[in-house]
Amino acid sequence: MSATHALAFLIGGGAGAGLALWLKRKPRLKRRSRRSPLDPPDAQLREWMEEMPQGWLLINGDNRIGGLNPRAEWLLELEDSGLGLRGEPFALLDPSDELLHLVNLAREKGVAQRSSWPLRSSNLDVRVMPGDAGWVAVVLQGRNPLESQLERQEQWVSDVAHELKTPLTALRLVGDSLAIKADGRQAVLVQRLQRELERLQVLVSDLLDLSRLDNTPFTESNPQAVVDPAALLSQVWSTLEPMACERGVALKLSPAAADNSAQAAIDPARFHQALLNLLDNALRYSPDQAAIEVEISARNRWCMVSVRDHGPGLSDTDLERMFQRFYRGDPSRARSPRSGSGLGLAIVQQIALSQGGMVRASNHPEGGALLELLVPRAA
Helix, strand or coil: CCHHHHHHHHHHHHHHHHHHHHHHHHHHHHHHCCCCCCCCCHHHHHHHHHCCCCEEEEECCCCEEEEECHHHHHHCCCCCCHHHHCCCEHHHHCCCHHHHHHHHHHHHHCCCEEEEEECCCCEEEEEEEECHHHCEEEEEEEHHHHHHHHHHHHHHHHHHHHHHHHHHHHHHHHHHHHHHHCCCHHHHHHHHHHHHHHHHHHHHHHHHHHHHHHCCCCCCCCCCEEECHHHHHHHHHHHHHHHHHHCCCEEEECHHHHCCCCCEEECHHHHHHHHHHHHHHHHHHCCCCCEEEEEEEEECCEEEEEEECCCCCCCHHHHHHCCCCCCCCCHHHCCCCCCCCCCHHHHHHHHHHHCCCEEEEEECCCCCEEEEEEEEECC
């Protein structure tokens, strides 16, 4: 990648985050302007936003257009100036039903959404970001250059992962051979080597999964299967049960889990992966002889899977950062000697977003951590 392309990528990647920050901080800038000379004037912020390489639309709580920049006018193939659209309904731009749904979803859940916007001559990549007081920012980018960039990125990650997998596999074979002959102090060192190699293999696999999920925006046109969460949970638990039995940890399903109305419309393999990571995280922080409580329920058009452990709960830092990549909570709070890659919950979040859902975390009123995975409910 040339220096010019790298700079353009960094500027483009920061534009969406900068726009969300402007939406959320705009009222604060107005209040603090007299006290803090470091806050640029609103007019300057607006000028910078006008020059962004992406197109952007601002939509108020009544789904009326609050503004758009020249790049958005060009991407949307508007014949007249976008100034005439200010105050007009967003529906005037003929957005797809899927995009309208994601605008409302971002506003209701406070979580950014990704999708596409089909036009007459091209498709646009869309990121919908929530703001305060019902405002939503829609960031637009031409799809063809983005697809080419994502394809190169995914290919690079795949090539690196492939190059790492080959020597890691060879090293594990060497480690297994050494374990047969080693004894005493050498045996301890070889066991440590095997554990670290296994951890590296898991890390490479998780990085590949995150790369694929990052490049899979949600679209309702993707075919989804009808999945019974209760049946899938039983399959997932069978994988973790041997480790759980060693510590006397049991899985406790709520009676409502047998409710057939809580069926999910989702990719079964991704749903399995998300549930496995959620239960594995709960097992890691559950005390011995405790239970992991799982509840499945139907909430309007959502199928929700709630996973509660009886561990020490989540700190303020955990609640803020637990879905960030490579973040691990305080190791003293863990009840299992196993260490993860720090990517498990980040993968759960990306799976939820790629399937049109979300994941959230809180502390249960009676103690322990509570993680809730919401995915689309089958009609």
